Amino acid sequence: KQEVTQIPAALSVPEGENLVLNCSFTDSAIYNLQWFRQDPGKGLTSLLLIQSSQREQTSGRLNASLDKSSGRSTLYIAASQPGDSATYLCAPAGGNTGTASKLTFGTGTRLQVTL
Amino acid sequence: DGGITQSPKYLFRKEGQNVTLSCEQNLNHDAMYWYRQDPGQGLRLIYYSQIVNDFQKGDIAEGYSVSREKKESFPLTVTSAQKNPTAFYLCDSMRYRGLCTDTQYFGPGTRLTVL
Numbered sequence: 001k002q003e004v005t006q007i008p009a010a011l012s013v014p015e016g017e018n019l020v021l022n023c024s025f026t027d028s029a030i031y032n033l034q035w036f037r038q039d040p041g042k043g044l045t046s047l048l049l050i051q052s053s054q055r056e057q058t059s060g061r062l063n064a065s066l067d068k069s070s071g072r073s074t075l076y077i078a079a080s081q082p083g084d085s086a087t088y089l090c091a092p093a094g095g096n097t098g099t100a101s102k103l104t105f106g107t108g109t110r111l112q113v114t115l
Numbered sequence: 116d117g118g119i120t121q122s123p124k125y126l127f128r129k130e131g132q133n134v135t136l137s138c139e140q141n142l143n144h145d146a147m148y149w150y151r152q153d154p155g156q157g158l159r160l161i162y163y164s165q166i167v168n169d170f171q172k173g174d175i176a177e178g179y180s181v182s183r184e185k186k187e188s189f190p191l192t193v194t195s196a197q198k199n200p201t202a203f204y205l206c207d208s209m210r211y212r213g214l215c216t217d218t219q220y221f222g223p224g225t226r227l228t229v230l
Contacts, residue, residue, distance in 0.1 A: 036221075043221035043223045101163070105157040108157065
């Protein structure tokens with residue numbers, strides 16, 4: 001069964017800092033991995049999707065990397081802003097025990113960016 | 116305006132009642148999913164459907180039922196057999212292309228409380 005761990009569970013940084021969120025997963029036979037953002041009481045918004053054949057994806061100030069063989073992904077946020085405050089979730093898709101479209105979620109990293 | 120909607124936003128249930136949560140999408144997506152989110156536990160998959168008139172159990176299907184009569188709709192019924200239904204329920208959809216998976220789009224969620 002796929003298990004996903006996200007470290008740290010919570011993070012508080014001053015505005016302007018660069019930061020890294022970590023995600024590890026136990027089953028490396030995945031099809032892709034997505035990073036999501038969730039604001040309190042809201043649904044999830046997809047930030048980046050990395051296919052299993054890719055090493056990284058970039059969107060604006062966000063960069064996600066994937067090392068499938070070691071079961072790790074990182075989300076790098078450059079020049080953080082207060083509007084980045086949210087919970088960030090990583091979710092690998094598929095693996096040996098599931099279909100390509102089934103996601104397994106970590107418990108997330110709660111980020112607070114202060115002024 | 117394409118998107119995925121869930122209703123109601125808040126739902127209260129008395130002990131022993133069945134309730135149905137609505138999920139509708141106009142994105143022409145093939146696959147739809149229901150997740151449950153509890154504090155500190157991340158999202159857990161309840162049911163999913165990759166095609167009309169077909170659906171599969173997820174990791175925590177007991178006490179829930181679904182139907183997929185139309186491509187656009189995937190309602191979830193929380194039955195009286197679900198012992199701890201108080202949670203935040205999230206629906207999402209995806210354009211499914213077999214082993215090639217795409218970005219998943221989430222609805223805004225329904226918060227169910229048992230009185």
